[in-house]
Amino acid sequence: MSDEKLSNLLHEERTFEPPAALAASANVTADVYDRAAADPQEFWAEAARRLDWGTPFTEVLDWSNPPFAKWFADGKLNVAHNCVDRHVEAGHGDRVAFHFVGEPGDTRTITYADLKDEVCQAANALTELGVKSGDRVAIYMPMIPETIVAMLACARLGAPHTVVFGGFSSDALASRVTDCGAEVVITSDGGYRRGAPSALKPAVDEALQKADGVRSVLVVRRTGEEVAWTEGRDVWWHDVVGSASTEHKAEMFDAEHPLYVMYTSGTTGKPKGILHTSAGYLTQVAYTFWATFDHKEDDVFWCTADVGWVTGHSYAAYGPTAAGATQVLYEGTPDSPHKGRWWEIIAEYGVTIFYTAPTAIRTFMKWGREIPDEHDLSSLRVLGSVGESINPEAYTWYREVIGGDRTPIVDTWWQTETGAHMITPLPGVTAGKPGSAMVAFPGIAAEVVDDQGEPVGNGEGGFLVITKPWPAMLRTIWGDDDRYVDTYWSRFKSQGYYFAGDGAKKDEDGHIWLLGRVDDVMNVSGHRLSTTEIESALVSHPKVAEAAVVGASDPTTGQAPCAFVILRENAGDGGDDIVEELRKHVAKEIGAIAKPRQVMIVPELPKTRSGKIMRRLLRDVAENREVGDVTTLADSSIMDMISKGMTGTKE
Numbered sequence: 001m002s003d004e005k006l007s008n009l010l011h012e013e014r015t016f017e018p019p020a021a022l023a024a025s026a027n028v029t030a031d032v033y034d035r036a037a038a039d040p041q042e043f044w045a046e047a048a049r050r051l052d053w054g055t056p057f058t059e060v061l062d063w064s065n066p067p068f069a070k071w072f073a074d075g076k077l078n079v080a081h082n083c084v085d086r087h088v089e090a091g092h093g094d095r096v097a098f099h100f101v102g103e104p105g106d107t108r109t110i111t112y113a114d115l116k117d118e119v120c121q122a123a124n125a126l127t128e129l130g131v132k133s134g135d136r137v138a139i140y141m142p143m144i145p146e147t148i149v150a151m152l153a154c155a156r157l158g159a160p161h162t163v164v165f166g167g168f169s170s171d172a173l174a175s176r177v178t179d180c181g182a183e184v185v186i187t188s189d190g191g192y193r194r195g196a197p198s199a200l201k202p203a204v205d206e207a208l209q210k211a212d213g214v215r216s217v218l219v220v221r222r223t224g225e226e227v228a229w230t231e232g233r234d235v236w237w238h239d240v241v242g243s244a245s246t247e248h249k250a251e252m253f254d255a256e257h258p259l260y261v262m263y264t265s266g267t268t269g270k271p272k273g274i275l276h277t278s279a280g281y282l283t284q285v286a287y288t289f290w291a292t293f294d295h296k297e298d299d300v301f302w303c304t305a306d307v308g309w310v311t312g313h314s315y316a317a318y319g320p321t322a323a324g325a326t327q328v329l330y331e332g333t334p335d336s337p338h339k340g341r342w343w344e345i346i347a348e349y350g351v352t353i354f355y356t357a358p359t360a361i362r363t364f365m366k367w368g369r370e371i372p373d374e375h376d377l378s379s380l381r382v383l384g385s386v387g388e389s390i391n392p393e394a395y396t397w398y399r400e401v402i403g404g405d406r407t408p409i410v411d412t413w414w415q416t417e418t419g420a421h422m423i424t425p426l427p428g429v430t431a432g433k434p435g436s437a438m439v440a441f442p443g444i445a446a447e448v449v450d451d452q453g454e455p456v457g458n459g460e461g462g463f464l465v466i467t468k469p470w471p472a473m474l475r476t477i478w479g480d481d482d483r484y485v486d487t488y489w490s491r492f493k494s495q496g497y498y499f500a501g502d503g504a505k506k507d508e509d510g511h512i513w514l515l516g517r518v519d520d521v522m523n524v525s526g527h528r529l530s531t532t533e534i535e536s537a538l539v540s541h542p543k544v545a546e547a548a549v550v551g552a553s554d555p556t557t558g559q560a561p562c563a564f565v566i567l568r569e570n571a572g573d574g575g576d577d578i579v580e581e582l583r584k585h586v587a588k589e590i591g592a593i594a595k596p597r598q599v600m601i602v603p604e605l606p607k608t609r610s611g612k613i614m615r616r617l618l619r620d621v622a623e624n625r626e627v628g629d630v631t632t633l634a635d636s637s638i639m640d641m642i643s644k645g646m647t648g649t650k651e
Ligand code: ATP
Pocket: 264, 265, 266, 267, 268, 269, 271, 272, 309, 310, 385, 386, 387, 388, 389, 390, 411, 412, 413, 414, 415, 416, 417, 437, 500, 501, 502, 514, 516, 517, 608, 610, 612
């Protein structure tokens, strides 16, 4: 086996064809692929023309200075106008934009007319606070309607926002505020998490002792808890937004005007400020939302992602609103006040399209199917997955238990950097295979290549690259063009390919399977093994809910797979032989080479806010090193728990 290629271990035979009724009325049909391939630029231009332009564009792509792309550069539009005003102008003011559900059970219904009023008020209030086009605004909020309003108000003013996940510490907030030079912070007193108010404002106060340059802090009252107040700097949202005019004229901005900076979760090191601009981004998020989810006017869409993650930007704040969709917005955790909360919300609002992450699905598998089985989920017609490869076992569970075996699953591969869906089935066109993201989205050029940049054959693994620019691509890393070129464009420089950092394989039919980050690839006796396939093999064992596999240095094999495993609730402690049982299971499922050297049963795994496992931290544990930077963990106490739990359990 060649050293430059990733091994292809896991074999999956199941295929699910698109449901006939869905296929018959799908927004896009099979011809879309050929049409887009024949002229990708014209394909995206057509998608861009679905938006409202102040000044229509005449040129599509300017790639004269790679890797710095310009899309639709001589056109002008306003992003917020496209997400809000134009739906009201088209007579859809009464349509619900958001069904908001607070964790304590309070609800709000926000129509597009309401949204327009609030976005205009917030834009006027921000203008009063001195925010102008080009100024940066940091947003540090729970999942409440004001968060989306704040983002859209910034977009309306041409003031790029940077949303910082509400679960991050004051340090993480301070470094992001500093890196992008934010002058205003929008926050709230707090939000509700696991049945109790959880404060946010104190972290802002702390962050601003370390970060200079912020002159105003706009505070939404959500919990009503006491907050410290800095006179002259802090203002209440209800005072300044509540009293502002509901009229605001949206200025048209250049297509390439910066829209936002999103810091990647940092699974791999120092966070990078990914810059997205206006028209190309909006074009691709709006079009992929419509096509990938087959969105229709009467659908109710729910994306469970926090807005502190790119998924909440592209598929809650911008894509669905650009399409005039009705959405659910939920503030809390899936287990508050009970483990059926999500399914209750789906039944209550008749959610038809549901988009979540494999980590959540595996958590529900762990809790058991009795919980979702108690709720009427028959309104669902399309299910989506994002964030990591969905293990075949989790996929079939999702499809059967949540989707009643009728719903197609769209496994969408994309990144903060790509801005929008890149590889995914289309629910009315492409068959689904459990665990595969299938094919590049129409108009997107993805390839799996070897070390030399040559496409691998079917049945082989390698590096995932994007070979042509796309509208929602990142434009740079904020303030660091060199790092942008270096990080994404230097690996396959002579070919001019964007290197995503992920490994992938093509199966016998040429369909794409994501194999995890290449940084996580293990070299076991000269074989390059991906984490994903070994983890999926573990998850296919009936006692296993979640698994993380890392390569730890090994005197005989170079590296050896070490597995961290969470058991399903009904498996108890797994029994005396659990470790041997799981090692054998992996050997049987995918081969002896992948058999873990160690299996450690753990109560939790270290995860980022988007539910991704931080394998570098587990590698530290597996190699008995001190655990590295944990600032981007959703819950930083977990590493202590794992490290302590580890003592004595090693072989
Ligand atoms: P950082 O780059 O700072 O480490 P991150 O990569 O975790 O952060 P995101 O941009 O949210 O931040 O995640 C994108 C990555 O998530 C992809 O590169 C890929 O590894 C993984 N991913 C996302 N969706 C899928 C999917 N459907 N299948 C497989 N992997 C996926």
